[in-house]
Amino acid sequence: MTDAPTDPGLQGERTELAWRRTQLSLLVIACLALRGQDKAVALLALSTAAVLWLYQGRRYRGSLMMLRTECGQPRLRAVIGTSLALLVITLLAALDALRRS
Template identity: 55%
Template sequence: MTAAVRDPGLQPERTRLAWRRTTLSATVVALLAVRQALHSGATPGALVAVALSTLAWLGFLLVAHRRVVALRTARPAALAPR
């Protein structure tokens, strides 16, 4: 028997849009964290918090970008087994 051909339909587009919304939300949260840290005073602890927040945000952007790029193909790669 041959495996049925998978028709992804609009699933990749919905997933791509979900990643975009999540990226936008993460950006807003990171900016609010930076604003709060700097508003309370530019102490060394606040600057470390800003640096860590920025690093986490950049890491998330990297993961999101890689996932969105992977969805551009006509036939996305199969998911790995659990």
């Protein structure tokens, strides 16, 4: 018998890959915004992707620790911050598209 329960699955790795896909999506959005000459969307997308990239290792280690101890809390500021940045990017892009049509 083992003392501590462990997660034999790959939940931590799937979470890591999901955040990497989010970063890649933001970089693509930034490149497309630069192509369309919308500097505000490009700057916001690049800065959000940079912040996600900077905290990626710490977030990954934290999520693995949560899985091992089976008691964790979501990082509310990170979730709300990322959601707000994506919302602002979407709104700016939509307003720019409406203005151009």
